[in-house]
Amino acid sequence: MLYGFAVVAGIFPVGGAYSLGLTPEFSVAFLWDAVSYYWSPFLSLVVVFIGGQAVGMRSMAIYELGGDYVNYARAMGIRDNRITQYIFRNAMLPQITGLALAIGTLVGGALITELVFSYPGVGTLLFNAITQNDYPVIQAVTLIITVAVLVANFLVEIAYGIIDPRIRAASAGEK
Template sequence: MGLGRYLLRKFLWYLGALLVALLLNFFLPRLIPGNPVDALVGRLSQGGAGSDQLQAMHTQYVKEFGLDKPMWQQFFIYLGNLAKGDLGTSFMQYPASVNKLVGDALPFSVALQLPAILFGWLIGNLLGAIAAFKGGWFDKGAFVGSLFLSSMPYYCLAILLLFGLAVWYPMFPQGRAYSLGLTPEFSFTFLNDAISYWWLPFLSLVLIFIGGQAVGMRSMAIYELGSDYVNYGRGLGMKDSQMVRYIFRNAMLPQITGLALSIGGLVGGALITELVFNYPGMGSLLFGAISSNDYPVIQAITLIITVTVLMANFAVEVLYGFIDPRIKATQGGDKS
């Protein structure tokens, strides 16, 4: 019952955070200077339409997008559309559906970032744990290399890799996600082509993840190795294999939080990397939407980011409730 109350409190907290995020998600894009309908009509005016025709188009788009209604009424329309799973219509790519734009971009971001996060987390934590346990020259070399990688902005590494391995020594294609003339589809031909474009942005992300995770895991493991319970256990004659299991279980707790946050933020986490490689993911879509004040697209992507981050954090809270004995003890104390 104590654990159940703990999880219920966490669920209500995250539900409240989601409601606040919905408010901010709707109102903040509308604080960006500029009117998207003016930009849309201005782009259409390049075709040589007259002023009366442009005014009629402006009035039509303002009405169609609901911008002629009060802000509070627009907000409730937005909530109603969300309840039906409708993310709206893009202003700048009218009449394209935001659902379709997100559906086209999301697989590219997930295919790029999810493997980078998982491989970076596994390899980085393994490297950090071995470095802390072995010490000596291996620890020094692993620490310096990991610190160098973790300190480098991921977009700088992306630019260096793009120049070095695609321009100066052309081992990989220069940007994009697939060759011109191909259409994204689940076929061997497309996947074989896309994987050649995937390697460079993947490497630019996974190397940074490995460095950051290795530094964090090494620090936590060294802290645990010097803690009182380790010295006490060794004094009782416990085997190193048994002590290592306790040490790295405790050291992994902050790393699990980092993994959840990385997965939760993968939708927009590689925005500049996608821009460097001209990769058609969610980051590129979000950047284009912000540049053109495309409210529906901005709202959709930021909402997806918010929901995934909240879900990832809540999953960590649930996991901690089961694997962290300190939380179990606390909730048991509340019960008594």
């Protein structure tokens, strides 16, 4: 992606976080320049991440096709569009869990991506701290990643209640 879109096509900048002549400040020109440098590493992470999510969603949808509720719905004459909604709603739940847990993996991928694109970020900070044996920074970055994964998992638990009505009914029955 770096060679094709940055070197050959010239669509994205080759590396860095902003143009060399700019001073980091809170202005429209600087923010626009920083966003143009951000797209290339971001898209490379998203392309890899979306591929894994798509394969997982496909396998979960195929698994749900064999469910008893699908056969029952077809026997009752429910339209295929409606059955597809049920299938995707049930197949989506494990994908949401995987999405939250993938934040830690995404940071590991970001480390490599930041090194390839020469983008200064948390991954580069962690890599530099490891190479320099800077233990407080390593601990701080690890703590931040851990808290991010825990917060993401907490938000997933809240999203489960919104997405799946069975979870709301189960929690209402416990009161």
